[in-house]
Amino acid sequence: MRTKTAFIDYVRRKRLELVRADAPAAAAGEALALLGLDDAALDRWAASESVLVSLPHASPNVFDPRTRVCWYAGSVQRRDADPAHHVRVVLTHINFSDLGWRPYAWWYLGGDGKVRCHRQFSRNKKRKHVIVAGRPPMDVVPEEATTTDLDASRAARWGADLAVSYMLLGAVVERAAGMVSGRTVTYLPLSLLVSFVREQAAGPASAAGEPLPAWCRLLTDQAQGRRAGPDGVLVECPAGQATVFDNYSNLAMLALLGDCHVLGGAKMAGYWPHVEHRLGALRQAAAEDMRDPRIAVVPETDLLRFAGPSPAVAAQLERHGVPYSQGLAVAEHGDFARRIDPFERATLVAG
Template sequence: MRTKTAFIDYVRRRRLDLVRADAPAAATDEALALLGLDDTALDRWASSESVLVSLPHASPNVFDPRTRVCWYAGSVQRRAANPAHHVRVVLTHVNFSDLGWRPYAWWYMGEDEKVRCHRQFSRNKKRKHVIVAGRPPMDVVPEGASRTDLDASRAARWGADLAVSYMLLGSVVERAAGMVSGRTVTYLPLSLLVSFVREQAADPSSATDEQLLDWCRLLTDQAQGRRTGPDGVLVGCPARQATVFDNYSNLATLALLGDCHVLGGAKMAGYWPHVEHRLGALRQAAAEDMRDPRVTVVPDVDLLRFVGPSPAVAVQLERQGVPYSQGLAVAEHGDFAKRIDPFEHAGPVAG
């Protein structure tokens, strides 16, 4: 518990960095509550025996089949007597060339039941590698948006940057979908994990545990680093100056979150042995309370059988060349994840 507690204490000190400095006190409180970074949610995480971890990209869209990850986590939590806390570690360093999540635009349902597209950033050839966290926050209420999307866009204005805006937007939508309830989920930028490791390694006086200090130093010695350049694009740098590590080192930092099950698909399961190799190299320095994260493959359920687009929406999506999204499903089906559980026979999360 000491390692997890040390990191959660760090999150408490840094959480206001995620909210615009000019946000009114009420907006700051609302933003922190939506992100699960208020004291109630953080206390719940601190006392939770285990943690479910998902790794969404910073985007206003969660397209099928990625919708199933948060839906599955909510299903697991509802069926447990003492549910694990769910930490959505958001990859805020993704760039606008990401076609899996398309963070450069937001597809939403208008009140006229037309699928609309709000372009947040141009994907021209010279600019598509700019990272999401390097852009200003959303400050636009999309034209003709439905109630949930209006609420999401208004909350998104209080993010310190575009990546946090997307985290706030996602929280509102996932609550409306019925995937998230109460203070059971925390949205956490990966950059906070990286900065914690980096600062621990650089400043022995900040370390609360000698083993944690050694672990952070060993990780930064082995990691490859990148940070944002003046044009908003990631450039290589020493790991002790980095805002993001290489992929395997990023995933190794999840050991700081507590006893965690990392939710993913077949792709993550395929490269998880490389993560375990990185964790194995760190094990000699790990504190007694640190356990290696384990990957849990989310059942491959065809969610469109349960919550799919109407024929009219399907035609529009085909014309626009995008899949069905979590937000569009909320606009058409409301709190579907509260009423439908396609994972009820999937069994508990494997240990």
């Protein structure tokens, strides 16, 4: 528990950096509560015996079939009287060339019944590798946005950058979908894990024999580092200056979150042995309370089967060339994940 508590205390110190500096106190408090970074949610995480971890990209869209991950986490939580805390570790370093999540634009259903596209950033050849966290926050209410999307766009204005805006937007939509509830979820940028590891690794010499700083130093010794250059594109750098590490080191850092199951699909399961190899190299320095994260493969399911698009929306999506998303499903079906549970017979199995 000491390791997890140390990290959560660090999050408490840094959380206001995720909110715009000019945000009124009430707006800042509401934004942190939406992200599960208020004291009540962080206290619950600190007391939780185990943690569910998911790894969404910073985007206004979660397209089918990725919708199933947060849906599954909510299903697992509802079965338990004292559910594990869900930490959505958001990959804020992704760039605008990401066609799996398409963070350069937001597809939503307008009040006029039209699927609309709010384009946030150009994907022209010279700029598509700029990272999402390097752009200013959303500051526009999209045309014809209604109900949940209207609330989401208003909340998104208080993010310190575009990645946090997208985290806030996702938090509103996933609550409306019934995937998350109350204080059982926290949205956490991966960059906070990296900065915590760097701070611990660079700590005073008096901490040299302490397990946590030693573990963090060993991780940074092995990690490959990257950070945004002047043009907003990631470039290689020493790990001690990085805002993101290589993929295996990023996943190894999840050990700091507590005793956790990492929710993923077949792709993650395929490279998880490499993560375990990295964790094995770190075990010699691990504190007694640190446990290696375990992967839990999320069962396959099809959003379209349970809460799919109406014919009119399906036809528009075909013209746009984009899949159905959880945001569009909320606009058409409301809290579908609270009412429909395709995972009710599935069990959480760690690899």
